[in-house]
Amino acid sequence: MNRRVPSGAAVLQAGITAAITDAVLAELVERGYARLSMEGVAKRAGAGKSALYRRWRTKQEMVLAVLAEVSVPMADVADTGTLRGDLRAMVSAVASWLTEPPFSRIIPDLVAEATRTSELAKAIATTIGEPRRALTRPKLERAMARGELPADTDLEMAQDLVAALIYWRMVVRQAPVEQDYLDRVTDTALRALRAAAD
Amino acid sequence: MNRRVPSGAAVLQAGITAAITDAVLAELVERGYARLSMEGVAKRAGAGKSALYRRWRTKQEMVLAVLAEVSVPMADVADTGTLRGDLRAMVSAVASWLTEPPFSRIIPDLVAEATRTSELAKAIATTIGEPRRALTRPKLERAMARGELPADTDLEMAQDLVAALIYWRMVVRQAPVEQDYLDRVTDTALRALRAAAD
Numbered sequence: 257m258n259r260r261v262p263s264g265a266a267v268l269q270a271g272i273t274a275a276i277t278d279a280v281l282a283e284l285v286e287r288g289y290a291r292l293s294m295e296g297v298a299k300r301a302g303a304g305k306s307a308l309y310r311r312w313r314t315k316q317e318m319v320l321a322v323l324a325e326v327s328v329p330m331a332d333v334a335d336t337g338t339l340r341g342d343l344r345a346m347v348s349a350v351a352s353w354l355t356e357p358p359f360s361r362i363i364p365d366l367v368a369e370a371t372r373t374s375e376l377a378k379a380i381a382t383t384i385g386e387p388r389r390a391l392t393r394p395k396l397e398r399a400m401a402r403g404e405l406p407a408d409t410d411l412e413m414a415q416d417l418v419a420a421l422i423y424w425r426m427v428v429r430q431a432p433v434e435q436d437y438l439d440r441v442t443d444t445a446l447r448a449l450r451a452a453a454d
Numbered sequence: 455m456n457r458r459v460p461s462g463a464a465v466l467q468a469g470i471t472a473a474i475t476d477a478v479l480a481e482l483v484e485r486g487y488a489r490l491s492m493e494g495v496a497k498r499a500g501a502g503k504s505a506l507y508r509r510w511r512t513k514q515e516m517v518l519a520v521l522a523e524v525s526v527p528m529a530d531v532a533d534t535g536t537l538r539g540d541l542r543a544m545v546s547a548v549a550s551w552l553t554e555p556p557f558s559r560i561i562p563d564l565v566a567e568a569t570r571t572s573e574l575a576k577a578i579a580t581t582i583g584e585p586r587r588a589l590t591r592p593k594l595e596r597a598m599a600r601g602e603l604p605a606d607t608d609l610e611m612a613q614d615l616v617a618a619l620i621y622w623r624m625v626v627r628q629a630p631v632e633q634d635y636l637d638r639v640t641d642t643a644l645r646a647l648r649a650a651a652d
Binding site for chain 1: 486558559562563565566568569570572575576579583608610611614615617618619621622623625626627628629638642643645646647648
């Protein structure tokens with residue numbers, strides 16, 4: 257056990273980081289992005305404001321770092337070896353992310369806030385959207401390589417399709433969703449993408 | 455000119471209704487649904503609160519009546535005689551509604567609010583969503599009758615597709631949208647719906 261244990265003011269204690277992460281998510285659910293404050297997060301986390309500022313320079317940076325840390329790994333689903341299997345797994349993963357707490361509350365609030373602040377919209381795309389898409393894009397590229405998708409497939413549209421149908425019906429419309437809805441989203445996307453019949 | 459002119463306290467003057475409508479939309483853009491108040495709307499409209507309460511019993515009823523009055527007619531696009539033409543017109547109409555002021559601000563805010571209040575979500579569906587869908591559904595039914603769509607087409611999914619792709623990319627992601635994006639949404643929907651080749 258020769259591992260050097262770091263020490264001093266620069267050390268970021270994992271326990272405190274975890275408490276802050278929980279506090280950020282809880283404040284976003286309860287108060288929303290606009291009313292969340294560094295003070296409120298620090299108080300809820302049982303930490304000093306300096307503990308927050310050692311980690312992130314601004315509220316926006318803190319919120320997006322916390323959201324990315326939880327949101328990005330949720331897009332990392334296992335390969336199934338078929339386009340249908342991979343798309344179905346992506347559909348399930350997106351549905352869990354967008355429709356279950358805490359994100360079912362947090363994301364619509366953040367979207368509303370981002371319509372007022374284009375800088376926030378760009379930062380969300382950079383820290384959450386793009387890393388999530390980078391995780392699923394190789395699955396679609398492999399489907400193209402296997403001949404399951406045409407070589408000229410619009411991969412951005414393919415990724416949009418999965419999330420769009422879930423967000424519109426389940427989040428925006430809050431329509432009753434039948435048991436097999438996620439299967440039907442998958443079938444719809446496969447047809448839209450001109451996938452080879454399977 | 456024998457038309458009887460109504461008079462008395464029960465008369466709702468059109469000029470005042472128009473001023474209140476403008477005030478509701480402006481307050482929704484500037485303050486959002488949660489912070490909008492009957493007082494604020496009355497003040498901005500230059501009307502008394504009683505003028506509001508003569509028309510609507512609650513804030514929710516007032517806001518949804520005003521939004522429906524403007525939003526529902528926007529879904530009423532002319533028949534083109536072909537499924538492709540009708541879908542393309544629906545796509546344009548939905549894009550104008552969701553992505554241009556004032557609704558580009560109002561709708562994401564209302565969606566966020568509705569995730570906290572299921573009664574509001576239901577009222578939005580009843581007063582805005584369902585009347586809008588009722589206007590476009592006959593176009594899809596005529597396409598089925600003409601043989602352009604399979605007889606077992608999922609019409610709810612067909613209507614979702616148009617709005618979902620626009621809302622996700624242009625409102626949620628705020629991604630750069632190419633000139634031909636609305637054409638590509640139309641093509642994607644036609645393929646997803648297994649439309650007869652045209």
